[in-house]
Amino acid sequence: MNIRELARRSGVSTATVSRALNDRAEVSEATRERIRRLATELGYAPNEPARTLVRRRSDTIGLIWDSGQEAQGLHNPFLLGLLSAVRTALSEADYHLMLLTTPGPDDPEGAHLQAVRRHNLEGVIVLTTPPDDHCLRQLAASTVPCAGIDTAFTGPRTVRVSSDNAAGAEAAVEHLYALGHRRIATITGPLHLPPAAERLAGYRRACARLGLGVPEGYVVEGDFFLASGEAAGRRLLSVAERPTAIFAAGDQMAIGAMHAAADAGLAVPRDLAVVGFDDIDAAALVRPALTTVAQDQRALGEAAVAALRGLLDAGPGKGLEPAQPRIVPTRLVIRGSSRSGA
Amino acid sequence: MNIRELARRSGVSTATVSRALNDRAEVSEATRERIRRLATELGYAPNEPARTLVRRRSDTIGLIWDSGQEAQGLHNPFLLGLLSAVRTALSEADYHLMLLTTPGPDDPEGAHLQAVRRHNLEGVIVLTTPPDDHCLRQLAASTVPCAGIDTAFTGPRTVRVSSDNAAGAEAAVEHLYALGHRRIATITGPLHLPPAAERLAGYRRACARLGLGVPEGYVVEGDFFLASGEAAGRRLLSVAERPTAIFAAGDQMAIGAMHAAADAGLAVPRDLAVVGFDDIDAAALVRPALTTVAQDQRALGEAAVAALRGLLDAGPGKGLEPAQPRIVPTRLVIRGSSRSGA
DNA sequence: CTGAAAGCGCTTACAG
């Protein structure tokens, strides 16, 4: 069933069918209705490649996510929520979604850019990808509209979306302060990553504002994984002025710190309160359950789609100055690791 | 840069360019080389929609995954590994990947099928979707090749891929038996789901083979989530002949059972050994770390792609009898919850 | 409001 067949059966030209189905104003109400009815009845659906070819637009967005991180297990559950939010928001806006492959070492530099051209993609959404990806850098440098969540690249038509890492960290410290803690230490992520640096900045700002000192040895860098949190926890617990609370910039590290506390014979939260960041699944499964700064995956995904649509609507002329990053609020989820009786 | 431009610059016809770039035998080695070089030099990439239109095939596979489960948080991390394996395997086979939207309540019955037709998709891969989805049922009933991981539908050109749930459960029971346990209880998933039923069958088979009785009350049904495991654990621990080991058909339930043990003043693994299923991230984060039957996401993804390619190669004639399900082995990951000293 | 015609960028019989 193609448009010619449908036109024949409707007794009109293909042009009229096309107009009716695309809701053009010129077609009369009566014929439009008749054609639409017949179309659904016959199960007709227009051939998208043909439409793309003639309209020179595909209504399709490319999606890239990093499989390097994934192989390491970093941020896994987080990614899926993002993916899902992006998919929903995009399909509500009537865009199709194509998954782009992370290029291997033998792929050409311009792999992403080429994929965009070949498929007539209108824009790309990038999920949490490291900054040292050549293909991606080249894509960002092009005129292809790109919205990135937790990405570090910039370009002429690029928008960055991210959680409010600093404010989230501040909220965590404030929460601990409100519980009476005055000796609050932190475990950071790798500080060359923007989210890690921003969370540390938030921690420092909150401590300064609350008049808390940050003694020597209260800031330990980890790598977002469990073992680094455990090691950092051990170090923090051996500082002369032992902290009574730890804010870790990632949940796995926070859980590692809880293990270190247990090994030192300290009870959480009685002897040591712990707050994490991200709200991964495990945060609700460990005991005591982990208080954490939750990222709003849904909002992040929606913000990325909104930002991308902004770029698309603005057209190739605009957006030549680097766009302001879109910042999405976080939410503190209070569980047993920071307050007793849970 | 399109094929006409490239042809003009190469001094040949578009037909020859097309043949050279598509590796047709008829073109001379010299011209082929010349054209290829020029193509990469000029950054030419063929327009896929145009190719799809004329070739009547898109080299594109559709991907469907369930967002219902996802909203509930079930199997989250598992899905992402699958997604990633499928993407890799598919792109190695030179297929493109399009994400299909889970239809909302107001979408037409044939939404998936229509999407397949509109985009000329050659087949679909379905990830862990519940059996009561109309759109999906209709897709399976069509002649569209479908490979499903942990799905329950069948159709003329459908293949199911799944872990060897029964053998995995058997391995878990054998492991506990080898540690000296003779009173082994189980917490099942919702038994209308095939994986849950298969895991229970494996448990029963192993118990029978090892000569273990399954006393009244040793089989409790849960829903794969934490709270149900905790509740089931409490019930199992109050059975007259208290079990010394529990095999739970999912990791969250296993962790819940560990909580129940702790609440009852029992130490894991000394007083109660626990084994789960899936190997979610949290399994390695809880304390003691959870022994579990790991599913091989990568192998599952690859098997799904291989199965789909089998259907595609067989052509529309074949595959009319329901294909045998592809079974992927599991792997027992031994951690602290089943053996001391870890 | 409607139709005939051109054309989007390719591939592939067909002819040489």
Next chain:
DNA sequence: CTGAAAGCGCTTACAG
């Protein structure tokens, strides 16, 4: 081995 031509299924000026 190569080219001229037709055609894949649509949309959209253009003419009426």
